[in-house]
Amino acid sequence: MSLVTMKEILDTAKEKNYAVGAFDTMDTVTTEAILNAAEEKHTPVILMVVPPSVSGKNDVFMNYLTERCRKSSVPVALHLDHAPTFEDCMRGISCGCTSVMFDGSSLPFEENAAITKRVIEAAHACGITVEAEIGHVAGHEGNMLDGNVADPSCYTTVEEAVKFYEKTNVDCLAVAIGTVHGVYKGTPNIDYKRLDEIKAQLPVPIVLHGGSGLTDDDYKKLVEHGINKINFFTAMSLAGAEAVKKFVKETAKFQGTDIITVLEKAEKEVVRHHIEVFGTLPVSC
Numbered sequence: 028m029s030l031v032t033m034k035e036i037l038d039t040a041k042e043k044n045y046a047v048g049a050f051d052t053m054d055t056v057t058t059e060a061i062l063n064a065a066e067e068k069h070t071p072v073i074l075m076v077v078p079p080s081v082s083g084k085n086d087v088f089m090n091y092l093t094e095r096c097r098k099s100s101v102p103v104a105l106h107l108d109h110a111p112t113f114e115d116c117m118r119g120i121s122c123g124c125t126s127v128m129f130d131g132s133s134l135p136f137e138e139n140a141a142i143t144k145r146v147i148e149a150a151h152a153c154g155i156t157v158e159a160e161i162g163h164v165a166g167h168e169g170n171m172l173d174g175n176v177a178d179p180s181c182y183t184t185v186e187e188a189v190k191f192y193e194k195t196n197v198d199c200l201a202v203a204i205g206t207v208h209g210v211y212k213g214t215p216n217i218d219y220k221r222l223d224e225i226k227a228q229l230p231v232p233i234v235l236h237g238g239s240g241l242t243d244d245d246y247k248k249l250v251e252h253g254i255n256k257i258n259f260f261t262a263m264s265l266a267g268a269e270a271v272k273k274f275v276k277e278t279a280k281f282q283g284t285d286i287i288t289v290l291e292k293a294e295k296e297v298v299r300h301h302i303e304v305f306g307t308l309p310v311s312c
């Protein structure tokens with residue numbers, strides 16, 4: 028199949044009522060874990076990179092990613108996650124991303140909407156999908172291990188979501204409804220009523236950030252209530268780290284490549300499981 032836009036993948040997901048996993052990668056091992064899992068399941072997948080990967084200092088990695096996605100046997104969107112500026116979004120496009128997220132969720136509403144609009148004008152001229160966020164999902168992506176708590180005062184309101192969509196015509200919208208990035212402090216409490224109200228008013232796919240740390244029942248319920256993209260990183264990365272720790276503890280003799288094999292296998296298993304739980308349909312369906 029190939030490198031496609033995220034709009035292509037998410038429009039089908041919305042039409043057929045399932046979610047697609049969007050997994051962050053910063054290295055080739057995790058990339059292969061994600062893509063091999065999707066290829067085995069014959070499902071579309073969203074491969075996400077972070078702003079440092081498109082800074083101009085990681086061109087070799089980005090060239091590998093675009094080439095690998097192009098050669099994939101399933102549709103893959105290469106998406107820039109959490110770009111904090113217009114310029115970062117443009118760098119993502121020039122590095123081969125087929126989709127970018129402008130994250131203005133910490134900015135005042137009007138500024139977030141105005142920059143999102145500029146990003147959309149430029150990105151759409153190149154055939155690239157744009158995601159934005161309204162409300163704010165707590166937890167700093169670079170500090171995922173300390174534990175985070177959702178702050179209801181930052182949840183997305185229906186009024187804001189509608190106004191934001193009307194102003195920007197964004198392709199898909201990330202909302203804050205009780206998840207956090209990274210490890211949870213306490214038990215997550217998702218505001219499904221809020222999600223239903225937002226879903227009823229917006230014609231575009233809704234995105235969930237902070238996908239790690241929920242139960243399989245939570246994911247299924249989120250999909251039933253209309254989530255079409257689930258961003259996922261921490262649990263995959265921690266599962267890989269745990270598997271390596273266990274392997275090192277239990278194995279007397281090994282070489283470096285054995286560790287890579289263990290890491291990739293553990294991450295791939297997490298991705299495979301979540302593709303199933305998110306209900307992502309195979310490409311032929």
Ligand code: 13P
Pocket residue numbers: 051108109168171207208209210235236237238239258259260261262
């Ligand atoms: P987690 O690391 O909590 O899975 O969140 C990932 C994410 O939302 C990336 O945008």
